[in-house]
Amino acid sequence: MASITSAGVGSGLDLESIIKASIDAENIPKLQAFAAKEESLQKELSSIDTISSAISQLESTIEKLSDIDNFNKRTASITQPSSGEIISVSTTKDSTAGKFDIEVVQLAQGSRAVSATGYSSSTDVVTASGGTLSFSAGTSSFDVTLDAGATLEDVRNAINDENTNFGVIANIINTGSESKLVLTSTKTGLGNDLVVSNDIAELDAVSTVANGGGAGGLAIAATDQATDAIIKVDGITVTNDSNTFTDAVQDMTITAKQVSENNETARINVDYDKAAVNTLIDEFIANYNNLIGNIGFQTRIGNPLNGDASMRSLDNQLTSILGTNLTGVEPFGTIFDIGLGIDKEGYLEKSTLVRSVNDSLDNYYDKVGEAFAGENGLAKQFQGLIDNYIDSKGIIKERSSSLNQQLDDMEEDFLNHEYRMEQLEIRLRKQYSSLDVLLAEMQSTQSYLSAQLASLPGFTSAKK
Numbered sequence: 001m002a003s004i005t006s007a008g009v010g011s012g013l014d015l016e017s018i019i020k021a022s023i024d025a026e027n028i029p030k031l032q033a034f035a036a037k038e039e040s041l042q043k044e045l046s047s048i049d050t051i052s053s054a055i056s057q058l059e060s061t062i063e064k065l066s067d068i069d070n071f072n073k074r075t076a077s078i079t080q081p082s083s084g085e086i087i088s089v090s091t092t093k094d095s096t097a098g099k100f101d102i103e104v105v106q107l108a109q110g111s112r113a114v115s116a117t118g119y120s121s122s123t124d125v126v127t128a129s130g131g132t133l134s135f136s137a138g139t140s141s142f143d144v145t146l147d148a149g150a151t152l153e154d155v156r157n158a159i160n161d162e163n164t165n166f167g168v169i170a171n172i173i174n175t176g177s178e179s180k181l182v183l184t185s186t187k188t189g190l191g192n193d194l195v196v197s198n199d200i201a202e203l204d205a206v207s208t209v210a211n212g213g214g215a216g217g218l219a220i221a222a223t224d225q226a227t228d229a230i231i232k233v234d235g236i237t238v239t240n241d242s243n244t245f246t247d248a249v250q251d252m253t254i255t256a257k258q259v260s261e262n263n264e265t266a267r268i269n270v271d272y273d274k275a276a277v278n279t280l281i282d283e284f285i286a287n288y289n290n291l292i293g294n295i296g297f298q299t300r301i302g303n304p305l306n307g308d309a310s311m312r313s314l315d316n317q318l319t320s321i322l323g324t325n326l327t328g329v330e331p332f333g334t335i336f337d338i339g340l341g342i343d344k345e346g347y348l349e350k351s352t353l354v355r356s357v358n359d360s361l362d363n364y365y366d367k368v369g370e371a372f373a374g375e376n377g378l379a380k381q382f383q384g385l386i387d388n389y390i391d392s393k394g395i396i397k398e399r400s401s402s403l404n405q406q407l408d409d410m411e412e413d414f415l416n417h418e419y420r421m422e423q424l425e426i427r428l429r430k431q432y433s434s435l436d437v438l439l440a441e442m443q444s445t446q447s448y449l450s451a452q453l454a455s456l457p458g459f460t461s462a463k464k
Contacts, residue, residue, distance in 0.1 A: 189241025
Protein backbone atom coordinates (compact mmCIF):
# COMPACT_ATOMS: atom_id res chain seq x y z
CA MET A 1 0.00 0.00 0.00
CA ALA A 2 1.32 3.41 -0.94
CA SER A 3 2.30 5.86 1.84
CA ILE A 4 0.39 9.13 1.63
CA THR A 5 2.53 11.17 4.04
CA SER A 6 4.95 10.68 6.89
CA ALA A 7 2.87 10.87 10.05
CA GLY A 8 4.31 12.16 13.38
CA VAL A 9 6.70 14.75 11.92
CA GLY A 10 4.92 17.61 13.67
CA SER A 11 4.23 16.00 17.04
CA GLY A 12 7.28 13.80 17.25
CA LEU A 13 5.06 10.79 18.02
CA ASP A 14 5.61 7.45 16.22
CA LEU A 15 2.32 7.68 14.36
CA GLU A 16 3.61 5.55 11.45
CA SER A 17 3.84 2.56 13.80
CA ILE A 18 0.38 3.25 15.14
CA ILE A 19 -1.07 3.41 11.59
CA LYS A 20 0.76 0.23 10.54
CA ALA A 21 -0.44 -1.63 13.65
CA SER A 22 -4.02 -0.54 13.02
CA ILE A 23 -3.91 -1.68 9.38
CA ASP A 24 -2.16 -4.96 10.23
CA ALA A 25 -4.82 -5.73 12.82
CA GLU A 26 -7.39 -5.89 10.03
CA ASN A 27 -5.20 -6.91 7.08
CA ILE A 28 -3.13 -9.85 8.37
CA PRO A 29 -6.02 -12.04 9.66
CA LYS A 30 -7.85 -11.50 6.39
CA LEU A 31 -4.76 -12.36 4.30
CA GLN A 32 -4.23 -15.49 6.37
CA ALA A 33 -7.85 -16.45 5.78
CA PHE A 34 -7.41 -15.87 2.03
CA ALA A 35 -4.25 -18.01 1.96
CA ALA A 36 -5.86 -20.81 3.96
CA LYS A 37 -8.95 -20.85 1.74
CA GLU A 38 -6.90 -20.76 -1.47
CA GLU A 39 -4.69 -23.61 -0.27
CA SER A 40 -7.76 -25.66 0.63
CA LEU A 41 -9.40 -25.01 -2.75
CA GLN A 42 -6.19 -25.78 -4.67
CA LYS A 43 -5.72 -29.06 -2.80
CA GLU A 44 -9.30 -30.07 -3.42
CA LEU A 45 -9.02 -29.11 -7.09
CA SER A 46 -5.79 -31.09 -7.42
CA SER A 47 -7.49 -34.13 -5.88
CA ILE A 48 -10.49 -33.79 -8.19
CA ASP A 49 -8.19 -33.43 -11.22
CA THR A 50 -6.28 -36.56 -10.16
CA ILE A 51 -9.53 -38.54 -9.94
CA SER A 52 -10.69 -37.09 -13.29
CA SER A 53 -7.43 -38.13 -14.95
CA ALA A 54 -7.74 -41.66 -13.57
CA ILE A 55 -11.34 -41.88 -14.83
CA SER A 56 -10.22 -40.68 -18.28
CA GLN A 57 -7.55 -43.38 -18.43
CA LEU A 58 -10.13 -46.01 -17.58
CA GLU A 59 -12.51 -44.52 -20.15
CA SER A 60 -9.85 -44.92 -22.86
CA THR A 61 -9.63 -48.63 -22.07
CA ILE A 62 -13.42 -48.99 -21.86
CA GLU A 63 -13.70 -47.58 -25.39
CA LYS A 64 -11.41 -50.38 -26.61
CA LEU A 65 -13.35 -52.98 -24.64
CA SER A 66 -16.61 -51.76 -26.19
CA ASP A 67 -15.32 -52.38 -29.73
CA ILE A 68 -16.04 -56.00 -30.67
CA ASP A 69 -13.43 -55.76 -33.44
CA ASN A 70 -10.76 -55.79 -30.73
CA PHE A 71 -11.95 -59.30 -29.86
CA ASN A 72 -12.17 -60.45 -33.50
CA LYS A 73 -8.53 -60.05 -34.47
CA ARG A 74 -6.69 -63.05 -35.83
CA THR A 75 -3.04 -63.91 -35.72
CA ALA A 76 -1.14 -66.19 -38.05
CA SER A 77 2.09 -67.98 -37.25
CA ILE A 78 4.14 -69.59 -40.00
CA THR A 79 6.51 -72.53 -39.76
CA GLN A 80 8.75 -72.21 -42.80
CA PRO A 81 10.50 -75.20 -44.40
CA SER A 82 14.20 -75.76 -43.80
CA SER A 83 15.02 -74.45 -47.29
CA GLY A 84 13.96 -70.91 -46.39
CA GLU A 85 11.08 -68.44 -46.22
CA ILE A 86 8.68 -69.33 -49.03
CA ILE A 87 5.55 -67.36 -48.04
CA SER A 88 4.20 -64.55 -45.87
CA VAL A 89 0.60 -64.19 -44.71
CA SER A 90 -1.82 -61.60 -43.34
CA THR A 91 -5.23 -62.17 -41.80
CA THR A 92 -8.46 -60.25 -41.18
CA LYS A 93 -10.97 -60.44 -38.35
CA ASP A 94 -13.02 -62.81 -40.52
CA SER A 95 -10.21 -65.31 -41.11
CA THR A 96 -11.15 -68.81 -40.03
CA ALA A 97 -9.01 -70.37 -37.35
CA GLY A 98 -7.19 -73.44 -38.63
CA LYS A 99 -3.96 -74.93 -39.97
CA PHE A 100 -2.94 -74.89 -43.64
CA ASP A 101 0.04 -76.39 -45.52
CA ILE A 102 1.26 -74.21 -48.41
CA GLU A 103 3.60 -75.28 -51.23
CA VAL A 104 4.92 -72.71 -53.74
CA VAL A 105 5.02 -74.40 -57.14
CA GLN A 106 5.80 -71.36 -59.32
CA LEU A 107 6.31 -67.63 -58.87
CA ALA A 108 4.57 -65.14 -61.10
CA GLN A 109 6.86 -63.18 -63.41
CA GLY A 110 6.67 -60.51 -66.07
CA SER A 111 8.05 -60.99 -69.56
CA ARG A 112 11.55 -60.10 -70.75
CA ALA A 113 12.32 -59.04 -74.32
CA VAL A 114 15.87 -58.90 -75.77
CA SER A 115 16.92 -57.33 -79.09
CA ALA A 116 18.04 -60.08 -81.49
CA THR A 117 20.50 -57.91 -83.37
CA GLY A 118 22.98 -55.94 -81.32
CA TYR A 119 24.35 -52.48 -81.96
CA SER A 120 28.04 -51.73 -82.06
CA SER A 121 27.61 -49.32 -79.13
CA SER A 122 24.92 -47.65 -77.05
CA THR A 123 25.39 -44.41 -79.01
CA ASP A 124 24.37 -45.95 -82.33
CA VAL A 125 21.42 -44.19 -83.95
CA VAL A 126 18.23 -46.28 -83.85
CA THR A 127 16.02 -43.96 -85.91
CA ALA A 128 17.20 -41.16 -88.16
CA SER A 129 13.72 -39.71 -88.65
CA GLY A 130 12.15 -40.34 -85.22
CA GLY A 131 8.91 -42.22 -84.50
CA THR A 132 6.66 -43.72 -81.85
CA LEU A 133 6.98 -46.95 -79.89
CA SER A 134 3.78 -48.39 -78.38
CA PHE A 135 3.98 -50.71 -75.33
CA SER A 136 1.24 -52.96 -73.97
CA ALA A 137 0.87 -55.86 -71.57
CA GLY A 138 -2.58 -57.15 -70.71
CA THR A 139 -4.84 -54.11 -70.34
CA SER A 140 -1.99 -51.65 -69.66
CA SER A 141 -0.31 -49.50 -72.33
CA PHE A 142 1.72 -46.37 -73.01
CA ASP A 143 3.54 -44.68 -75.92
CA VAL A 144 7.03 -43.21 -76.27
CA THR A 145 7.86 -40.61 -78.94
CA LEU A 146 11.47 -40.56 -80.19
CA ASP A 147 13.21 -37.60 -81.79
CA ALA A 148 15.07 -37.82 -85.10
CA GLY A 149 18.57 -39.20 -84.57
CA ALA A 150 17.61 -41.01 -81.34
CA THR A 151 20.32 -43.40 -80.16
CA LEU A 152 20.00 -46.67 -78.29
CA GLU A 153 20.66 -44.74 -75.07
CA ASP A 154 17.93 -42.25 -76.00
CA VAL A 155 15.47 -45.13 -76.49
CA ARG A 156 16.35 -46.55 -73.08
CA ASN A 157 16.02 -43.18 -71.34
CA ALA A 158 12.76 -42.30 -73.10
CA ILE A 159 11.16 -45.54 -71.92
CA ASN A 160 12.36 -45.23 -68.32
CA ASP A 161 11.42 -41.54 -68.07
CA GLU A 162 7.90 -41.88 -69.50
CA ASN A 163 5.37 -40.79 -66.84
CA THR A 164 2.65 -43.17 -68.09
CA ASN A 165 4.98 -46.19 -68.08
CA PHE A 166 3.06 -49.04 -66.36
CA GLY A 167 6.20 -50.92 -65.36
CA VAL A 168 8.58 -51.50 -68.27
CA ILE A 169 12.25 -51.20 -67.37
CA ALA A 170 14.76 -50.66 -70.20
CA ASN A 171 18.43 -51.58 -69.91
CA ILE A 172 21.39 -51.84 -72.28
CA ILE A 173 23.61 -54.90 -71.92
CA ASN A 174 27.07 -54.73 -73.45
CA THR A 175 28.31 -58.23 -74.35
CA GLY A 176 31.80 -57.03 -75.17
CA SER A 177 31.18 -57.15 -78.90
CA GLU A 178 27.76 -55.55 -79.15
CA SER A 179 25.08 -53.66 -77.20
CA LYS A 180 21.59 -55.14 -76.77
CA LEU A 181 18.36 -53.51 -75.59
CA VAL A 182 16.63 -55.49 -72.84
CA LEU A 183 13.05 -54.68 -71.74
CA THR A 184 11.61 -56.18 -68.54
CA SER A 185 7.91 -55.87 -67.73
CA THR A 186 6.55 -55.95 -64.18
CA LYS A 187 3.13 -56.97 -65.51
CA THR A 188 2.89 -60.57 -64.33
CA GLY A 189 0.44 -63.31 -65.23
CA LEU A 190 -0.07 -65.75 -68.06
CA GLY A 191 -0.96 -63.96 -71.31
CA ASN A 192 0.48 -60.63 -70.16
CA ASP A 193 3.62 -60.75 -72.33
CA LEU A 194 5.04 -57.39 -73.35
CA VAL A 195 4.09 -56.25 -76.86
CA VAL A 196 6.09 -53.44 -78.52
CA SER A 197 4.91 -52.03 -81.84
CA ASN A 198 5.90 -48.94 -83.85
CA ASP A 199 4.75 -46.53 -86.53
CA ILE A 200 7.85 -46.67 -88.72
CA ALA A 201 9.79 -49.65 -90.05
CA GLU A 202 13.04 -48.04 -88.91
CA LEU A 203 12.05 -49.00 -85.34
CA ASP A 204 11.43 -52.71 -86.06
CA ALA A 205 14.75 -53.61 -84.40
CA VAL A 206 13.45 -52.39 -81.03
CA SER A 207 9.90 -53.79 -81.39
CA THR A 208 8.41 -57.24 -80.81
CA VAL A 209 6.02 -56.63 -83.73
CA ALA A 210 7.36 -55.28 -87.04
CA ASN A 211 5.71 -52.29 -88.64
CA GLY A 212 4.70 -54.31 -91.67
CA GLY A 213 3.56 -57.29 -89.59
CA GLY A 214 5.37 -60.33 -88.31
CA ALA A 215 8.06 -60.52 -85.65
CA GLY A 216 10.21 -57.54 -84.82
CA GLY A 217 13.80 -57.41 -83.60
CA LEU A 218 12.87 -57.87 -79.91
CA ALA A 219 12.21 -61.49 -78.94
CA ILE A 220 10.79 -63.10 -75.76
CA ALA A 221 12.27 -66.50 -75.01
CA ALA A 222 10.00 -69.27 -73.68
CA THR A 223 11.58 -69.01 -70.24
CA ASP A 224 11.10 -65.23 -70.26
CA GLN A 225 7.36 -65.25 -70.89
CA ALA A 226 4.95 -63.82 -68.31
CA THR A 227 3.62 -66.54 -66.00
CA ASP A 228 1.09 -67.02 -63.21
CA ALA A 229 2.02 -67.87 -59.65
CA ILE A 230 1.00 -71.35 -58.54
CA ILE A 231 0.65 -72.55 -54.97
CA LYS A 232 -0.91 -75.59 -53.38
CA VAL A 233 -3.10 -75.19 -50.30
CA ASP A 234 -3.40 -78.51 -48.52
CA GLY A 235 -2.67 -80.14 -51.90
CA ILE A 236 -5.22 -78.06 -53.85
CA THR A 237 -3.67 -76.12 -56.75
CA VAL A 238 -4.37 -72.39 -56.88
CA THR A 239 -3.18 -70.04 -59.65
CA ASN A 240 -2.99 -66.26 -59.66
CA ASP A 241 -1.61 -63.59 -61.99
CA SER A 242 0.56 -62.18 -59.17
CA ASN A 243 2.45 -63.59 -56.21
CA THR A 244 -0.15 -62.18 -53.83
CA PHE A 245 -3.07 -64.57 -53.33
CA THR A 246 -6.13 -62.88 -51.85
CA ASP A 247 -8.73 -65.31 -50.51
CA ALA A 248 -6.95 -68.43 -51.73
CA VAL A 249 -7.89 -69.26 -48.18
CA GLN A 250 -10.98 -67.13 -47.46
CA ASP A 251 -10.25 -63.80 -45.73
CA MET A 252 -6.51 -64.39 -45.80
CA THR A 253 -3.74 -63.00 -48.02
CA ILE A 254 -0.82 -65.30 -48.88
CA THR A 255 2.25 -63.95 -50.66
CA ALA A 256 4.52 -66.41 -52.47
CA LYS A 257 8.18 -65.47 -52.01
CA GLN A 258 10.22 -68.45 -53.13
CA VAL A 259 9.59 -71.73 -54.95
CA SER A 260 9.47 -74.73 -52.63
CA GLU A 261 12.34 -77.19 -52.82
CA ASN A 262 11.40 -80.86 -53.13
CA ASN A 263 7.70 -80.08 -52.56
CA GLU A 264 8.35 -78.71 -49.06
CA THR A 265 5.47 -76.83 -47.43
CA ALA A 266 5.08 -73.99 -44.96
CA ARG A 267 2.56 -74.50 -42.14
CA ILE A 268 0.18 -71.60 -41.43
CA ASN A 269 -1.54 -71.67 -38.05
CA VAL A 270 -4.41 -69.14 -37.81
CA ASP A 271 -5.85 -68.49 -34.36
CA TYR A 272 -7.71 -65.85 -32.40
CA ASP A 273 -5.40 -63.09 -31.22
CA LYS A 274 -5.63 -64.11 -27.58
CA ALA A 275 -2.46 -62.22 -26.66
CA ALA A 276 -4.02 -58.91 -27.76
CA VAL A 277 -7.17 -59.58 -25.72
CA ASN A 278 -5.09 -60.59 -22.70
CA THR A 279 -3.15 -57.32 -23.02
CA LEU A 280 -6.41 -55.35 -23.20
CA ILE A 281 -7.77 -57.08 -20.09
CA ASP A 282 -4.49 -56.33 -18.28
CA GLU A 283 -4.84 -52.67 -19.28
CA PHE A 284 -8.40 -52.64 -17.94
CA ILE A 285 -7.27 -54.14 -14.62
CA ALA A 286 -4.42 -51.63 -14.30
CA ASN A 287 -6.56 -48.56 -15.05
CA TYR A 288 -9.44 -49.76 -12.87
CA ASN A 289 -7.04 -50.31 -9.96
CA ASN A 290 -5.42 -46.95 -10.58
CA LEU A 291 -8.82 -45.25 -10.18
CA ILE A 292 -9.71 -47.28 -7.08
CA GLY A 293 -6.31 -46.51 -5.56
CA ASN A 294 -6.62 -42.79 -6.23
CA ILE A 295 -10.10 -42.66 -4.71
CA GLY A 296 -8.81 -44.47 -1.63
CA PHE A 297 -5.84 -42.14 -1.24
CA GLN A 298 -7.69 -38.87 -1.83
CA THR A 299 -10.42 -39.80 0.68
CA ARG A 300 -8.04 -40.69 3.53
CA ILE A 301 -8.23 -38.77 6.79
CA GLY A 302 -6.40 -35.48 6.37
CA ASN A 303 -6.75 -35.48 2.58
CA PRO A 304 -9.02 -33.05 0.70
CA LEU A 305 -11.77 -35.53 -0.23
CA ASN A 306 -12.03 -37.29 3.10
CA GLY A 307 -15.69 -38.10 3.74
CA ASP A 308 -16.70 -36.90 0.27
CA ALA A 309 -20.09 -38.45 -0.59
CA SER A 310 -19.61 -38.38 -4.38
CA MET A 311 -16.31 -40.25 -4.11
CA ARG A 312 -17.85 -42.92 -1.86
CA SER A 313 -20.66 -43.26 -4.38
CA LEU A 314 -18.23 -43.63 -7.29
CA ASP A 315 -16.26 -46.30 -5.45
CA ASN A 316 -19.42 -48.26 -4.65
CA GLN A 317 -20.75 -48.01 -8.21
CA LEU A 318 -17.47 -49.24 -9.70
CA THR A 319 -17.57 -52.34 -7.51
CA SER A 320 -21.27 -52.84 -8.21
CA ILE A 321 -20.79 -52.83 -11.98
CA LEU A 322 -18.19 -55.59 -11.75
CA GLY A 323 -20.87 -57.78 -10.20
CA THR A 324 -23.45 -57.04 -12.92
CA ASN A 325 -25.22 -60.15 -14.20
CA LEU A 326 -24.33 -60.89 -17.83
CA THR A 327 -27.23 -62.14 -19.91
CA GLY A 328 -26.83 -64.26 -23.00
CA VAL A 329 -23.12 -64.96 -22.55
CA GLU A 330 -23.27 -68.35 -20.89
CA PRO A 331 -21.34 -69.92 -19.26
CA PHE A 332 -20.41 -66.52 -17.80
CA GLY A 333 -22.82 -65.22 -15.16
CA THR A 334 -20.61 -62.27 -14.22
CA ILE A 335 -17.24 -60.93 -15.29
CA PHE A 336 -15.70 -62.86 -12.40
CA ASP A 337 -16.54 -66.12 -14.22
CA ILE A 338 -14.12 -65.13 -16.98
CA GLY A 339 -11.19 -65.29 -14.59
CA LEU A 340 -11.22 -61.99 -12.70
CA GLY A 341 -11.55 -61.34 -8.98
CA ILE A 342 -11.35 -58.62 -6.32
CA ASP A 343 -8.84 -58.82 -3.51
CA LYS A 344 -9.48 -57.69 0.09
CA GLU A 345 -8.29 -54.16 -0.74
CA GLY A 346 -10.90 -53.84 -3.48
CA TYR A 347 -8.42 -54.16 -6.34
CA LEU A 348 -9.21 -56.13 -9.48
CA GLU A 349 -6.96 -59.09 -10.28
CA LYS A 350 -6.72 -62.13 -12.50
CA SER A 351 -8.02 -65.08 -10.55
CA THR A 352 -8.31 -68.83 -11.13
CA LEU A 353 -11.04 -69.37 -8.54
CA VAL A 354 -13.59 -70.28 -11.24
CA ARG A 355 -11.36 -70.51 -14.31
CA SER A 356 -8.38 -68.57 -15.65
CA VAL A 357 -8.63 -65.88 -18.32
CA ASN A 358 -6.55 -68.10 -20.59
CA ASP A 359 -9.01 -70.98 -20.09
CA SER A 360 -11.88 -68.65 -21.01
CA LEU A 361 -10.08 -67.48 -24.14
CA ASP A 362 -9.22 -71.04 -25.14
CA ASN A 363 -12.70 -72.45 -24.66
CA TYR A 364 -15.16 -69.53 -24.90
CA TYR A 365 -13.34 -66.90 -26.94
CA ASP A 366 -16.43 -65.37 -28.60
CA LYS A 367 -18.27 -65.22 -25.28
CA VAL A 368 -15.41 -63.24 -23.70
CA GLY A 369 -15.88 -60.59 -26.38
CA GLU A 370 -19.63 -60.48 -25.78
CA ALA A 371 -19.11 -60.20 -22.01
CA PHE A 372 -17.12 -57.02 -22.51
CA ALA A 373 -18.39 -55.54 -25.80
CA GLY A 374 -21.89 -56.98 -26.10
CA GLU A 375 -25.16 -55.07 -25.85
CA ASN A 376 -25.39 -55.79 -22.13
CA GLY A 377 -21.66 -56.12 -21.65
CA LEU A 378 -19.41 -54.67 -19.01
CA ALA A 379 -18.05 -51.87 -21.24
CA LYS A 380 -21.49 -50.30 -21.78
CA GLN A 381 -22.18 -50.41 -18.03
CA PHE A 382 -18.90 -48.65 -17.28
CA GLN A 383 -19.37 -46.09 -20.06
CA GLY A 384 -22.68 -44.97 -18.57
CA LEU A 385 -21.10 -44.48 -15.15
CA ILE A 386 -18.06 -42.67 -16.55
CA ASP A 387 -20.21 -40.30 -18.61
CA ASN A 388 -22.13 -39.43 -15.46
CA TYR A 389 -18.90 -38.22 -13.89
CA ILE A 390 -16.67 -36.68 -16.56
CA ASP A 391 -18.84 -35.62 -19.48
CA SER A 392 -19.56 -31.92 -19.97
CA LYS A 393 -22.30 -31.94 -17.30
CA GLY A 394 -20.87 -34.72 -15.17
CA ILE A 395 -20.29 -34.63 -11.43
CA ILE A 396 -16.50 -34.29 -11.69
CA LYS A 397 -16.68 -31.60 -14.38
CA GLU A 398 -19.17 -29.53 -12.41
CA ARG A 399 -17.14 -29.97 -9.23
CA SER A 400 -13.98 -28.83 -10.98
CA SER A 401 -15.79 -25.86 -12.55
CA SER A 402 -17.17 -24.85 -9.15
CA LEU A 403 -13.71 -24.94 -7.53
CA ASN A 404 -12.19 -22.91 -10.34
CA GLN A 405 -15.00 -20.39 -10.04
CA GLN A 406 -14.35 -20.07 -6.30
CA LEU A 407 -10.68 -19.42 -7.00
CA ASP A 408 -11.64 -16.74 -9.53
CA ASP A 409 -14.00 -15.19 -6.98
CA MET A 410 -11.20 -15.17 -4.45
CA GLU A 411 -9.09 -13.05 -6.77
CA GLU A 412 -11.91 -10.51 -6.92
CA ASP A 413 -12.34 -10.64 -3.14
CA PHE A 414 -8.61 -10.10 -2.66
CA LEU A 415 -8.65 -7.02 -4.93
CA ASN A 416 -11.64 -5.65 -3.02
CA HIS A 417 -9.83 -6.27 0.25
CA GLU A 418 -6.73 -4.45 -1.01
CA TYR A 419 -8.92 -1.50 -1.98
CA ARG A 420 -10.52 -1.43 1.50
CA MET A 421 -7.09 -1.50 3.14
CA GLU A 422 -5.95 1.41 0.97
CA GLN A 423 -9.04 3.37 1.98
CA LEU A 424 -8.45 2.50 5.63
CA GLU A 425 -4.89 3.84 5.40
CA ILE A 426 -6.10 7.03 3.76
CA ARG A 427 -8.68 7.53 6.50
CA LEU A 428 -6.19 6.81 9.33
CA ARG A 429 -3.63 9.14 7.85
CA LYS A 430 -6.19 11.94 7.61
CA GLN A 431 -7.18 11.39 11.22
CA TYR A 432 -3.64 11.16 12.55
CA SER A 433 -2.57 14.08 10.36
CA SER A 434 -5.12 16.28 12.13
CA LEU A 435 -3.92 14.98 15.50
CA ASP A 436 -0.32 15.60 14.46
CA VAL A 437 -1.10 19.23 13.52
CA LEU A 438 -3.06 19.78 16.75
CA LEU A 439 -0.28 18.39 18.94
CA ALA A 440 2.31 20.42 17.04
CA GLU A 441 0.31 23.58 17.62
CA MET A 442 -0.11 22.76 21.31
CA GLN A 443 3.61 22.12 21.66
CA SER A 444 4.33 25.45 19.94
CA THR A 445 1.93 27.31 22.27
CA GLN A 446 3.51 25.67 25.28
CA SER A 447 6.97 26.76 24.17
CA TYR A 448 5.76 30.35 23.59
CA LEU A 449 4.08 30.60 26.98
CA SER A 450 7.11 29.18 28.76
CA ALA A 451 9.31 31.78 27.09
CA GLN A 452 6.96 34.63 28.03
CA LEU A 453 6.70 33.54 31.64
CA ALA A 454 10.45 33.20 31.91
CA SER A 455 10.87 36.84 30.88
CA LEU A 456 8.56 38.27 33.61
CA PRO A 457 10.28 40.18 36.56
CA GLY A 458 10.61 38.07 39.67
CA PHE A 459 9.86 34.88 37.75
CA THR A 460 12.86 32.75 38.50
CA SER A 461 13.36 29.10 38.88
CA ALA A 462 13.90 27.71 42.35
CA LYS A 463 17.53 27.32 43.33
CA LYS A 464 18.86 24.37 45.26
